Amino acid sequence: MQIADLVEDQIVDGTLSEDEKAPSTNEIAAFSRINPATAAKGVNMLAEKGILYKRRGIGMFVSPGARERVLAERKAAFADSYIAPLFAEARKLGLGPDDVAQLINEHATPQTS
DSSP states (O other), rough: HHHHHHHHHHHHSSSSSOOOOOOOOOHHHHHHEEEEEEHHHHHHHHHHTTEEEEEEEEEEEEETHHHHHHHHHHHHHHHHIIIIHHHHHHTTTTTHHHHHHHHHHHHSSSSOO
């Protein structure tokens, strides 16, 4: 969900830190120009994952360790989305892990001109 991703992005880049108050659903709705109920779904999704926690009568806050959990989740998703297909295609081409690593290093090295 895009709202959850938006808040997670703020946690990952440090805009929101642990135990800091997260934007309210009304603030998210106004900023994103969406229905507050839609914003609430994204916030509730993060609360269910333990990324945010509620302080009764005050609002939602970033859970301790949230950044590390989001990064771990995103790294796993990165591997599933990019690394697994990369190696599946590499196997079709007869390339082994060392060949793939060499190609990655060649493409990761800045080119000088």
